[in-house]
Amino acid sequence: MRISIVGSGYVGTTVAACFADLGHDVINIDIDETVVETINAGEAPIHEEGLSELIVEHAGPEGTGRLRATTDYDAVVDTKVTFLCLPTPQNDDGSIDLSIMEAGASQLGETLADAADWHTVVVKSTVVPGSTPDTITPILEVESGKTAGEDFGVGMNPEFLREGTAVHDFLNPDKVVLGADDDRALEDMRSVFDPLVEAADAPVVETDTRTAEMIKYANNSFLAAKVSLINDIGNICKELGVDAYEVADAIGLDDRISEQFLQSGVGFGGSCFPKDVRAIISAAEGTGYDPAVLNAAIDVNNRQPERLVALLADHLDGEFEGAQIAVLGLAFKPGTDDMRNSRAIPVIRDLQARGATVTAYDPVAADNAPDYVDDVTYADSAAAALEGADGAVIVTDWDEFAALDEEFDAMATPIVVDGRRIIERRDGIVYEGLTW
Ligand SMILES: NC(=O)c1ccc[n+]([C@@H]2O[C@H](COP(=O)([O-])OP(=O)(O)OC[C@H]3O[C@@H](n4cnc5c(N)ncnc54)[C@H](O)[C@@H]3O)[C@@H](O)[C@H]2O)c1
Ligand SMILES: O=c1ccn([C@@H]2O[C@H](COP(=O)(O)OP(=O)(O)O[C@H]3O[C@H](CO)[C@@H](O)[C@H](O)[C@H]3O)[C@@H](O)[C@H]2O)c(=O)[nH]1
DSSP, rough: OOEEEOOOSHHHHHHHHHHHHTTTTTEESSSSSSHHHHTTEEEEEEEETTTHHHHHHHHHHSSOEEEEESSOGGGGGSEEEEEOOOOOOTTTOOOOHHHHHHHHHHHHHHTTTTTTSEEEEEESSOOOOTHHHIIIHHHHHHHHOBBBBEEEEEOOOOOOTTTTTTTHHSSSOOEEEESSSHHHHHHHHHHHHHHHHHHHEEEEEEEEHHHHHHHHHHHHHHHHOOOHHHHHHHOOOOHHHHHHHHHHHHHTTTTOSTTTTTSSSEEEOSSHHHHHHHHHHHHHHHHOOHHHHHHHHHHHHHHHHHHHHHHHHTTTOOTTTEEEEEEEOSSSSTTTTOOOOTTTTHHHHHHHTTTTTEEEEEETTTTTGGTTSSSSESSHHHHHHHOSSSSSEEEEEOHHTTOOGGGGSSSSOOOOEEEESSOOOOOTTTEEEEEO
Protein backbone atom coordinates (compact mmCIF):
# COMPACT_ATOMS: atom_id res chain seq x y z
CA MET A 1 0.00 0.00 0.00
CA ARG A 2 1.15 3.59 -0.59
CA ILE A 3 1.53 5.40 2.72
CA SER A 4 2.68 8.87 3.72
CA ILE A 5 4.19 9.68 7.09
CA VAL A 6 4.09 13.34 8.13
CA GLY A 7 6.92 14.17 10.56
CA SER A 8 10.21 12.36 10.32
CA GLY A 9 11.58 12.38 13.86
CA TYR A 10 12.16 9.45 16.23
CA VAL A 11 8.73 7.98 15.52
CA GLY A 12 8.10 9.02 11.91
CA THR A 13 11.47 7.88 10.57
CA THR A 14 11.33 4.55 12.39
CA VAL A 15 7.75 3.85 11.35
CA ALA A 16 8.44 4.85 7.72
CA ALA A 17 11.53 2.64 7.46
CA CYS A 18 9.75 -0.30 9.10
CA PHE A 19 6.63 0.01 6.90
CA ALA A 20 8.94 0.08 3.83
CA ASP A 21 10.59 -3.06 5.17
CA LEU A 22 7.16 -4.68 5.52
CA GLY A 23 6.56 -4.07 1.82
CA HIS A 24 4.66 -0.75 1.71
CA ASP A 25 5.64 2.19 -0.51
CA VAL A 26 6.36 5.00 1.91
CA ILE A 27 6.91 8.72 1.60
CA ASN A 28 8.20 10.69 4.59
CA ILE A 29 7.16 14.36 4.73
CA ASP A 30 9.06 16.79 6.94
CA ILE A 31 9.58 20.55 7.01
CA ASP A 32 13.27 20.06 7.84
CA GLU A 33 15.20 19.93 4.56
CA THR A 34 18.27 18.41 6.20
CA VAL A 35 16.20 15.49 7.49
CA VAL A 36 14.70 14.97 4.03
CA GLU A 37 18.09 15.13 2.29
CA THR A 38 19.62 12.75 4.84
CA ILE A 39 16.94 10.10 4.28
CA ASN A 40 17.10 10.47 0.50
CA ALA A 41 20.88 10.00 0.70
CA GLY A 42 20.17 6.65 2.36
CA GLU A 43 21.21 7.74 5.87
CA ALA A 44 19.42 7.83 9.23
CA PRO A 45 18.74 11.33 10.64
CA ILE A 46 18.77 9.97 14.23
CA HIS A 47 20.77 7.42 16.23
CA GLU A 48 18.62 4.30 16.56
CA GLU A 49 19.80 0.72 16.43
CA GLY A 50 18.99 -1.02 13.13
CA LEU A 51 17.54 2.14 11.52
CA SER A 52 20.53 2.96 9.25
CA GLU A 53 20.42 -0.52 7.77
CA LEU A 54 16.70 -0.21 6.91
CA ILE A 55 17.18 3.25 5.38
CA VAL A 56 20.14 2.06 3.29
CA GLU A 57 18.06 -0.90 2.15
CA HIS A 58 14.98 1.06 1.16
CA ALA A 59 16.07 4.67 0.49
CA GLY A 60 19.74 4.25 -0.46
CA PRO A 61 21.01 4.48 -4.07
CA GLU A 62 21.10 0.68 -4.37
CA GLY A 63 17.90 0.26 -2.32
CA THR A 64 14.40 -1.03 -3.05
CA GLY A 65 13.12 2.53 -3.59
CA ARG A 66 10.22 1.86 -1.21
CA LEU A 67 11.19 4.79 1.04
CA ARG A 68 11.73 8.40 0.08
CA ALA A 69 11.36 11.77 1.75
CA THR A 70 10.10 15.19 0.70
CA THR A 71 9.17 18.58 2.12
CA ASP A 72 6.15 18.70 -0.21
CA TYR A 73 2.76 17.83 1.32
CA ASP A 74 1.36 17.31 -2.19
CA ALA A 75 3.01 13.88 -2.16
CA VAL A 76 0.13 12.79 0.08
CA VAL A 77 -2.28 12.78 -2.85
CA ASP A 78 -0.53 9.75 -4.38
CA THR A 79 -0.95 7.72 -1.20
CA LYS A 80 -3.93 6.02 0.44
CA VAL A 81 -3.20 6.48 4.14
CA THR A 82 -1.34 9.28 5.96
CA PHE A 83 0.08 8.96 9.47
CA LEU A 84 0.62 12.15 11.48
CA CYS A 85 3.81 11.69 13.55
CA LEU A 86 4.27 15.30 14.58
CA PRO A 87 5.51 16.52 17.99
CA THR A 88 2.95 17.17 20.74
CA PRO A 89 4.98 19.20 23.27
CA GLN A 90 3.70 20.72 26.50
CA ASN A 91 2.71 24.25 27.39
CA ASP A 92 4.31 25.92 30.43
CA ASP A 93 1.44 24.67 32.61
CA GLY A 94 2.04 21.06 31.49
CA SER A 95 -1.01 20.87 29.23
CA ILE A 96 -0.62 19.53 25.70
CA ASP A 97 0.40 21.99 22.98
CA LEU A 98 -1.45 20.91 19.84
CA SER A 99 -0.26 23.80 17.66
CA ILE A 100 2.15 21.71 15.55
CA MET A 101 -0.54 19.07 15.03
CA GLU A 102 -2.99 21.82 14.05
CA ALA A 103 -0.50 23.27 11.54
CA GLY A 104 0.19 19.81 10.09
CA ALA A 105 -3.53 18.95 9.89
CA SER A 106 -4.18 22.26 8.19
CA GLN A 107 -1.53 21.65 5.49
CA LEU A 108 -2.73 18.08 5.08
CA GLY A 109 -6.36 19.21 4.78
CA GLU A 110 -5.48 21.71 2.02
CA THR A 111 -3.77 18.89 0.13
CA LEU A 112 -6.72 16.53 0.61
CA ALA A 113 -8.93 19.06 -1.16
CA ASP A 114 -7.20 17.87 -4.36
CA ALA A 115 -7.50 14.15 -3.61
CA ALA A 116 -9.84 12.45 -6.04
CA ASP A 117 -10.25 9.32 -3.93
CA TRP A 118 -11.00 8.37 -0.35
CA HIS A 119 -8.01 8.92 1.98
CA THR A 120 -7.51 7.90 5.60
CA VAL A 121 -5.62 10.13 8.02
CA VAL A 122 -4.24 8.41 11.13
CA VAL A 123 -3.03 10.32 14.19
CA LYS A 124 0.00 8.48 15.56
CA SER A 125 1.24 11.30 17.80
CA THR A 126 0.36 11.09 21.48
CA VAL A 127 -2.68 13.35 21.98
CA VAL A 128 -5.06 13.74 24.93
CA PRO A 129 -8.49 12.12 24.58
CA GLY A 130 -10.73 14.09 22.28
CA SER A 131 -7.93 15.74 20.27
CA THR A 132 -8.46 13.59 17.18
CA PRO A 133 -12.27 13.88 16.85
CA ASP A 134 -12.64 17.39 18.33
CA THR A 135 -9.57 19.23 16.97
CA ILE A 136 -7.84 17.36 14.12
CA THR A 137 -10.92 16.12 12.24
CA PRO A 138 -12.63 19.56 12.13
CA ILE A 139 -9.42 21.17 10.78
CA LEU A 140 -9.16 18.51 8.07
CA GLU A 141 -12.81 19.11 7.16
CA VAL A 142 -12.52 22.91 7.00
CA GLU A 143 -9.26 22.91 4.99
CA SER A 144 -10.32 20.17 2.55
CA GLY A 145 -13.94 21.24 2.22
CA LYS A 146 -14.82 17.55 2.67
CA THR A 147 -16.68 15.52 5.28
CA ALA A 148 -15.04 12.98 7.59
CA GLY A 149 -16.61 9.55 7.33
CA GLU A 150 -17.98 10.36 3.86
CA ASP A 151 -15.05 11.68 1.81
CA PHE A 152 -12.13 10.73 4.02
CA GLY A 153 -11.52 8.67 7.13
CA VAL A 154 -9.80 9.48 10.43
CA GLY A 155 -8.14 7.06 12.81
CA MET A 156 -5.90 7.06 15.87
CA ASN A 157 -3.06 4.57 16.29
CA PRO A 158 -0.88 5.20 19.37
CA GLU A 159 2.77 4.22 19.17
CA PHE A 160 4.49 2.30 21.98
CA LEU A 161 8.09 2.06 20.71
CA ARG A 162 10.92 2.99 23.05
CA GLU A 163 13.90 5.02 21.92
CA GLY A 164 17.09 3.00 21.68
CA THR A 165 15.12 -0.09 20.66
CA ALA A 166 12.64 1.65 18.36
CA VAL A 167 13.01 -0.58 15.29
CA HIS A 168 12.83 -3.76 17.34
CA ASP A 169 9.83 -2.48 19.33
CA PHE A 170 7.90 -1.38 16.24
CA LEU A 171 8.47 -4.72 14.50
CA ASN A 172 7.65 -6.73 17.65
CA PRO A 173 4.72 -4.92 19.28
CA ASP A 174 2.97 -6.42 22.31
CA LYS A 175 -0.23 -4.94 20.85
CA VAL A 176 -1.46 -2.85 17.94
CA VAL A 177 -4.20 -0.37 18.85
CA LEU A 178 -6.46 0.77 16.02
CA GLY A 179 -8.89 3.54 16.93
CA ALA A 180 -11.44 4.68 14.37
CA ASP A 181 -14.86 6.25 14.31
CA ASP A 182 -15.82 4.90 10.87
CA ASP A 183 -15.53 1.43 9.33
CA ARG A 184 -13.71 2.44 6.18
CA ALA A 185 -10.91 4.13 8.13
CA LEU A 186 -10.62 1.04 10.31
CA GLU A 187 -10.46 -1.17 7.21
CA ASP A 188 -7.59 0.96 5.79
CA MET A 189 -5.71 0.77 9.08
CA ARG A 190 -6.13 -3.01 9.16
CA SER A 191 -4.68 -3.23 5.63
CA VAL A 192 -1.64 -1.16 6.62
CA PHE A 193 -0.98 -3.25 9.73
CA ASP A 194 -1.81 -6.70 8.32
CA PRO A 195 1.80 -7.52 7.30
CA LEU A 196 3.10 -6.46 10.73
CA VAL A 197 0.38 -8.22 12.69
CA GLU A 198 0.98 -11.39 10.70
CA ALA A 199 4.79 -11.27 10.96
CA ALA A 200 4.79 -10.45 14.69
CA ASP A 201 1.66 -12.40 15.61
CA ALA A 202 0.57 -9.31 17.56
CA PRO A 203 -2.80 -8.91 19.27
CA VAL A 204 -4.93 -6.13 17.74
CA VAL A 205 -7.16 -3.90 19.85
CA GLU A 206 -9.89 -2.20 17.81
CA THR A 207 -11.66 0.71 19.45
CA ASP A 208 -12.82 4.30 18.93
CA THR A 209 -10.36 7.20 18.54
CA ARG A 210 -10.94 8.67 22.02
CA THR A 211 -10.24 5.34 23.76
CA ALA A 212 -7.16 4.75 21.59
CA GLU A 213 -5.85 8.16 22.69
CA MET A 214 -6.42 7.30 26.37
CA ILE A 215 -4.79 3.84 26.08
CA LYS A 216 -1.51 5.58 25.23
CA TYR A 217 -1.64 7.84 28.32
CA ALA A 218 -2.71 4.98 30.56
CA ASN A 219 0.23 2.90 29.29
CA ASN A 220 2.81 5.64 29.87
CA SER A 221 1.27 6.75 33.18
CA PHE A 222 1.39 3.21 34.53
CA LEU A 223 5.03 2.72 33.58
CA ALA A 224 6.13 6.16 34.80
CA ALA A 225 4.28 5.64 38.10
CA LYS A 226 5.90 2.21 38.43
CA VAL A 227 9.36 3.79 38.10
CA SER A 228 8.44 6.43 40.68
CA LEU A 229 7.00 3.80 43.02
CA ILE A 230 10.20 1.74 42.91
CA ASN A 231 12.15 4.99 43.42
CA ASP A 232 10.01 5.83 46.45
CA ILE A 233 10.61 2.33 47.82
CA GLY A 234 14.29 2.62 46.85
CA ASN A 235 14.65 5.88 48.79
CA ILE A 236 13.15 4.18 51.84
CA CYS A 237 15.55 1.25 51.31
CA LYS A 238 18.53 3.62 51.20
CA GLU A 239 17.47 5.34 54.43
CA LEU A 240 16.97 1.96 56.15
CA GLY A 241 20.20 0.38 54.85
CA VAL A 242 18.51 -2.09 52.47
CA ASP A 243 19.50 -2.84 48.85
CA ALA A 244 16.51 -1.83 46.68
CA TYR A 245 17.75 -3.99 43.79
CA GLU A 246 17.62 -7.14 45.90
CA VAL A 247 14.10 -6.16 46.95
CA ALA A 248 13.10 -5.45 43.33
CA ASP A 249 14.47 -8.82 42.15
CA ALA A 250 12.26 -10.54 44.70
CA ILE A 251 9.03 -8.61 44.12
CA GLY A 252 9.54 -8.84 40.35
CA LEU A 253 9.00 -12.61 40.65
CA ASP A 254 5.36 -11.87 41.42
CA ASP A 255 3.66 -11.98 37.99
CA ARG A 256 1.26 -9.29 39.13
CA ILE A 257 4.21 -6.92 39.60
CA SER A 258 6.66 -8.23 36.88
CA GLU A 259 10.39 -7.63 36.80
CA GLN A 260 10.23 -4.87 34.17
CA PHE A 261 10.54 -1.18 35.03
CA LEU A 262 11.77 -1.92 38.56
CA GLN A 263 15.17 -0.25 38.17
CA SER A 264 15.33 2.48 40.77
CA GLY A 265 17.71 5.41 40.43
CA VAL A 266 17.85 8.95 39.16
CA GLY A 267 14.39 8.75 37.58
CA PHE A 268 12.64 8.82 34.24
CA GLY A 269 13.42 11.30 31.48
CA GLY A 270 12.88 11.38 27.75
CA SER A 271 10.42 13.00 25.41
CA CYS A 272 7.44 10.96 26.61
CA PHE A 273 6.96 10.05 30.29
CA PRO A 274 7.49 13.54 31.80
CA LYS A 275 5.41 15.36 29.20
CA ASP A 276 2.69 12.75 28.80
CA VAL A 277 2.09 12.33 32.53
CA ARG A 278 1.86 16.12 32.89
CA ALA A 279 -0.50 16.36 29.91
CA ILE A 280 -2.94 13.79 31.27
CA ILE A 281 -2.72 15.39 34.75
CA SER A 282 -3.64 18.69 33.13
CA ALA A 283 -6.50 17.10 31.16
CA ALA A 284 -7.78 15.44 34.36
CA GLU A 285 -7.57 18.70 36.32
CA GLY A 286 -9.54 20.35 33.53
CA THR A 287 -12.43 18.08 34.46
CA GLY A 288 -12.08 18.94 38.16
CA TYR A 289 -10.42 15.63 39.08
CA ASP A 290 -7.19 15.65 41.14
CA PRO A 291 -4.97 12.75 39.94
CA ALA A 292 -3.05 12.31 43.22
CA VAL A 293 -0.93 9.28 42.22
CA LEU A 294 0.23 10.82 38.94
CA ASN A 295 1.13 14.08 40.70
CA ALA A 296 3.16 12.05 43.19
CA ALA A 297 4.91 10.21 40.33
CA ILE A 298 6.14 13.54 38.95
CA ASP A 299 7.08 14.79 42.42
CA VAL A 300 9.21 11.72 43.27
CA ASN A 301 10.82 11.90 39.83
CA ASN A 302 11.78 15.55 40.33
CA ARG A 303 13.43 14.74 43.66
CA GLN A 304 15.74 11.91 42.47
CA PRO A 305 18.36 14.17 40.78
CA GLU A 306 18.47 16.34 43.93
CA ARG A 307 19.03 13.24 46.07
CA LEU A 308 21.89 12.15 43.77
CA VAL A 309 23.71 15.48 44.12
CA ALA A 310 22.98 15.58 47.88
CA LEU A 311 24.72 12.19 48.29
CA LEU A 312 27.82 13.55 46.57
CA ALA A 313 27.60 16.71 48.70
CA ASP A 314 27.75 14.56 51.85
CA HIS A 315 31.11 13.16 50.74
CA LEU A 316 32.49 16.57 49.81
CA ASP A 317 31.36 18.07 53.14
CA GLY A 318 29.01 20.27 51.13
CA GLU A 319 31.96 22.01 49.48
CA PHE A 320 31.43 22.17 45.70
CA GLU A 321 33.13 25.55 45.14
CA GLY A 322 36.02 24.90 42.72
CA ALA A 323 35.32 21.15 42.60
CA GLN A 324 35.54 19.38 39.25
CA ILE A 325 32.78 16.82 38.87
CA ALA A 326 32.60 14.17 36.16
CA VAL A 327 29.11 13.45 34.83
CA LEU A 328 28.97 10.10 33.03
CA GLY A 329 26.00 9.90 30.67
CA LEU A 330 23.93 12.68 29.11
CA ALA A 331 21.25 10.82 27.12
CA PHE A 332 17.97 10.13 28.95
CA LYS A 333 18.64 6.39 28.55
CA PRO A 334 21.28 4.26 26.83
CA GLY A 335 21.08 3.55 23.10
CA THR A 336 19.93 7.03 22.09
CA ASP A 337 21.39 10.48 21.44
CA ASP A 338 18.16 12.06 22.75
CA MET A 339 18.62 14.45 25.68
CA ARG A 340 15.02 15.63 26.00
CA ASN A 341 14.17 15.80 29.72
CA SER A 342 17.30 13.78 30.55
CA ARG A 343 18.00 13.58 34.28
CA ALA A 344 21.49 14.83 33.35
CA ILE A 345 20.00 18.31 32.90
CA PRO A 346 18.86 18.91 36.53
CA VAL A 347 21.93 17.08 37.86
CA ILE A 348 24.36 19.31 35.91
CA ARG A 349 22.45 22.51 36.74
CA ASP A 350 22.36 21.63 40.45
CA LEU A 351 26.12 20.88 40.49
CA GLN A 352 26.86 24.19 38.73
CA ALA A 353 24.51 26.14 41.03
CA ARG A 354 26.50 24.77 43.98
CA GLY A 355 29.75 26.05 42.43
CA ALA A 356 31.15 22.92 40.75
CA THR A 357 32.61 22.78 37.25
CA VAL A 358 31.32 19.90 35.15
CA THR A 359 33.14 17.65 32.70
CA ALA A 360 30.72 15.29 30.96
CA TYR A 361 31.01 12.26 28.75
CA ASP A 362 28.41 10.42 26.68
CA PRO A 363 29.11 8.01 23.80
CA VAL A 364 26.56 9.65 21.44
CA ALA A 365 24.57 12.48 23.05
CA ALA A 366 27.31 15.10 23.59
CA ASP A 367 26.56 16.91 20.30
CA ASN A 368 22.97 17.53 21.45
CA ALA A 369 23.90 18.56 24.99
CA PRO A 370 24.68 22.27 24.39
CA ASP A 371 20.98 22.74 23.57
CA TYR A 372 20.15 21.81 27.17
CA VAL A 373 23.09 22.76 29.43
CA ASP A 374 25.72 25.53 29.42
CA ASP A 375 29.34 25.77 30.50
CA VAL A 376 30.06 22.04 30.36
CA THR A 377 33.39 20.65 29.18
CA TYR A 378 32.88 17.57 27.01
CA ALA A 379 35.38 14.75 27.31
CA ASP A 380 36.10 12.18 24.56
CA SER A 381 35.95 9.24 26.94
CA ALA A 382 34.82 8.32 30.43
CA ALA A 383 38.50 8.02 31.38
CA ALA A 384 39.17 11.61 30.25
CA ALA A 385 36.13 12.90 32.18
CA LEU A 386 37.27 11.14 35.36
CA GLU A 387 40.88 12.32 35.19
CA GLY A 388 41.53 14.75 38.04
CA ALA A 389 37.85 14.85 39.08
CA ASP A 390 36.86 15.46 42.71
CA GLY A 391 33.77 13.28 42.31
CA ALA A 392 31.72 11.47 39.66
CA VAL A 393 28.02 10.91 39.14
CA ILE A 394 26.56 8.27 36.83
CA VAL A 395 23.37 9.41 35.13
CA THR A 396 22.92 7.03 32.15
CA ASP A 397 23.37 3.26 32.25
CA TRP A 398 25.53 2.89 29.13
CA ASP A 399 27.07 -0.63 29.07
CA GLU A 400 30.59 0.75 28.64
CA PHE A 401 30.43 2.32 32.12
CA ALA A 402 30.14 -1.16 33.65
CA ALA A 403 33.66 -1.92 32.40
CA LEU A 404 35.26 1.11 34.11
CA ASP A 405 37.83 0.10 36.69
CA GLU A 406 41.34 1.60 37.01
CA GLU A 407 40.02 4.75 35.24
CA PHE A 408 38.74 5.77 38.70
CA ASP A 409 42.33 5.75 40.00
CA ALA A 410 43.02 8.91 37.96
CA MET A 411 40.41 10.89 39.95
CA ALA A 412 41.70 13.48 42.43
CA THR A 413 39.27 12.04 45.01
CA PRO A 414 37.61 8.79 43.89
CA ILE A 415 34.02 9.40 45.04
CA VAL A 416 31.47 7.78 42.74
CA VAL A 417 27.72 8.31 43.15
CA ASP A 418 25.85 5.91 40.88
CA GLY A 419 22.36 6.88 39.76
CA ARG A 420 21.79 3.74 37.65
CA ARG A 421 23.54 0.81 39.40
CA ILE A 422 25.98 0.35 36.54
CA ILE A 423 29.32 0.59 38.39
CA GLU A 424 30.65 -2.31 40.48
CA ARG A 425 31.68 -1.47 44.03
CA ARG A 426 35.46 -1.92 44.18
CA ASP A 427 38.41 -1.26 46.46
CA GLY A 428 39.93 2.17 46.10
CA ILE A 429 36.73 4.12 45.42
CA VAL A 430 34.12 5.58 47.73
CA TYR A 431 30.95 4.20 46.15
CA GLU A 432 27.40 5.38 46.83
CA GLY A 433 24.31 3.95 45.14
CA LEU A 434 21.24 6.15 45.04
CA THR A 435 18.86 3.50 46.36
CA TRP A 436 21.17 0.73 47.57
N1 LIG B 1 9.97 9.55 20.72
C1 LIG B 1 9.32 8.47 21.09
O1 LIG B 1 9.91 7.50 21.57
C2 LIG B 1 7.83 8.37 20.95
C3 LIG B 1 7.20 7.12 21.12
C4 LIG B 1 5.81 7.05 20.99
C5 LIG B 1 5.07 8.19 20.70
N2 LIG B 1 5.71 9.39 20.55
C6 LIG B 1 4.90 10.55 20.19
O2 LIG B 1 5.05 10.70 18.76
C7 LIG B 1 5.02 12.10 18.39
C8 LIG B 1 6.28 12.46 17.62
O3 LIG B 1 7.37 12.33 18.49
P1 LIG B 1 8.89 12.30 17.97
O4 LIG B 1 9.72 11.99 19.17
O5 LIG B 1 9.02 11.47 16.76
O6 LIG B 1 9.08 13.84 17.54
P2 LIG B 1 10.37 14.51 16.92
O7 LIG B 1 10.48 15.85 17.52
O8 LIG B 1 11.53 13.56 17.00
O9 LIG B 1 10.04 14.64 15.35
C9 LIG B 1 9.05 15.42 14.82
C10 LIG B 1 9.38 15.77 13.36
O10 LIG B 1 8.29 16.54 12.84
C11 LIG B 1 8.82 17.55 11.98
N3 LIG B 1 7.82 18.62 11.83
C12 LIG B 1 7.50 19.63 12.69
N4 LIG B 1 6.48 20.35 12.21
C13 LIG B 1 6.13 19.80 11.00
C14 LIG B 1 5.14 20.07 10.03
N5 LIG B 1 4.26 21.08 10.17
N6 LIG B 1 5.08 19.29 8.93
C15 LIG B 1 5.94 18.26 8.76
N7 LIG B 1 6.91 17.95 9.65
C16 LIG B 1 7.00 18.71 10.75
C17 LIG B 1 10.09 17.98 12.67
O11 LIG B 1 10.97 18.62 11.75
C18 LIG B 1 10.63 16.62 13.18
O12 LIG B 1 11.51 16.02 12.24
C19 LIG B 1 4.80 12.84 19.71
O13 LIG B 1 3.42 13.01 19.91
C20 LIG B 1 5.34 11.87 20.76
O14 LIG B 1 4.76 12.09 22.03
C21 LIG B 1 7.06 9.51 20.65
O1 LIG C 1 13.08 0.49 35.40
C1 LIG C 1 13.21 1.56 34.81
C2 LIG C 1 12.82 1.75 33.45
C3 LIG C 1 13.00 3.01 32.87
N1 LIG C 1 13.55 4.03 33.58
C4 LIG C 1 13.72 5.35 32.95
O2 LIG C 1 12.51 5.73 32.32
C5 LIG C 1 12.77 6.54 31.18
C6 LIG C 1 11.99 6.03 29.98
O3 LIG C 1 12.54 4.80 29.56
P1 LIG C 1 11.87 3.91 28.40
O4 LIG C 1 10.45 3.70 28.71
O5 LIG C 1 12.70 2.71 28.22
O6 LIG C 1 12.09 4.83 27.12
P2 LIG C 1 11.14 5.76 26.21
O7 LIG C 1 11.75 5.79 24.87
O8 LIG C 1 10.88 7.05 26.91
O9 LIG C 1 9.76 4.92 26.08
C7 LIG C 1 8.58 5.25 26.80
O10 LIG C 1 7.88 6.32 26.20
C8 LIG C 1 7.54 6.08 24.81
C9 LIG C 1 6.92 7.35 24.26
O11 LIG C 1 5.60 7.52 24.64
C10 LIG C 1 6.59 4.88 24.75
O12 LIG C 1 6.24 4.64 23.39
C11 LIG C 1 7.27 3.65 25.37
O13 LIG C 1 6.36 2.56 25.38
C12 LIG C 1 7.68 4.00 26.80
O14 LIG C 1 8.40 2.90 27.38
C13 LIG C 1 14.29 6.53 30.98
O15 LIG C 1 14.84 7.73 31.49
C14 LIG C 1 14.76 5.35 31.81
O16 LIG C 1 16.07 5.53 32.31
C15 LIG C 1 13.93 3.85 34.90
O17 LIG C 1 14.42 4.78 35.55
N2 LIG C 1 13.75 2.61 35.48
